[in-house]
Amino acid sequence: MTKRFNLFLVIAALLIALPYYWFLLDNSGSQVPAKPVSMAQLRALAQSMPGARPHAIEIEVPAFQRLPGNLLVAGSGIKRKLVAYMAFRLPVAGGKPIMMESGLAASDAQAIGAEQFKPDVAARVNRALGQAGLILVTHEHPDHLGALVAHGGTALMQAARLNPNQLPPSLWAARLPWRSGEVPPPRLGISAPQAVAPGVVVIPAPGSHTPGSQMIYVQLANGREYLFAGDIASFAQNWQDLRGRSRLIETWFAPQNRAEVFAWLHMVRALKADTPGLTIVPGHDYEWLQDPFNHTGVTIGFKLTEP
Numbered sequence: 001m002t003k004r005f006n007l008f009l010v011i012a013a014l015l016i017a018l019p020y021y022w023f024l025l026d027n028s029g030s031q032v033p034a035k036p037v038s039m040a041q042l043r044a045l046a047q048s049m050p051g052a053r054p055h056a057i058e059i060e061v062p063a064f065q066r067l068p069g070n071l072l073v074a075g076s077g078i079k080r081k082l083v084a085y086m087a088f089r090l091p092v093a094g095g096k097p098i099m100m101e102s103g104l105a106a107s108d109a110q111a112i113g114a115e116q117f118k119p120d121v122a123a124r125v126n127r128a129l130g131q132a133g134l135i136l137v138t139h140e141h142p143d144h145l146g147a148l149v150a151h152g153g154t155a156l157m158q159a160a161r162l163n164p165n166q167l168p169p170s171l172w173a174a175r176l177p178w179r180s181g182e183v184p185p186p187r188l189g190i191s192a193p194q195a196v197a198p199g200v201v202v203i204p205a206p207g208s209h210t211p212g213s214q215m216i217y218v219q220l221a222n223g224r225e226y227l228f229a230g231d232i233a234s235f236a237q238n239w240q241d242l243r244g245r246s247r248l249i250e251t252w253f254a255p256q257n258r259a260e261v262f263a264w265l266h267m268v269r270a271l272k273a274d275t276p277g278l279t280i281v282p283g284h285d286y287e288w289l290q291d292p293f294n295h296t297g298v299t300i301g302f303k304l305t306e307p
Ligand SMILES: [Zn+2]
Pocket: 141, 143, 144, 231, 283, 284
């Protein structure tokens, strides 16, 4: 009887432990070559467009939630991480600001189970979108593109520069509530890094985190360099420790190409090794960005001018 009971305990433990390991801790699959993008290439593109470069990076957080660390950084532990849904504003001297990520709309926040949605902050982000001369997103998930689509309007859609996979009928984009006749034409490619404004370069990463994923390199007017990683590295730990998302998230909730994501994470690490002063901006890691010990140089809060 005892022997049988012990066997039962072992089998029960395996039935729990194995799926737990596989779906939340396993980080295998990282042995892939890095994507071949160099700092020299990014700098040359950033300087290929004459004109004033952005002079700051401002952040607003219209919504957030806390999730177990293992979900977005496999094997990082069950302690909950602050998942911030952010929007970034890059002011340009003598020109219109650039917006990166639109943040999400109230309905998106509800759909993804955000703990907090702050309507006053979302309104500030919407105002910033309205004043922007250029709007970019790292990808087409609702927490990055949602507010742009929900806010809508001709002026906003003219400022939006999206790649074809960030637009309907691409899977995630097609689920967003675009108003009829408002879907802009694709204004970005998906094959090679391209300059989009003085100091700003888009690095397409199609079919990685999502079909329309891209990273964005920024060289500020003072020469400081940033790489917006989007959800290829939602957290600093993703690239620092070379840890992908959990298979639980990757398989069911936000399917992504694991090998492609790892290949881009290798590129991020190679760029950082080449240029230690490069600041990697993780897609959701507000705590890391605002931590004074990390010297990220970002500004908390948009400094909006009156309309
Ligand atoms: Zn996201």
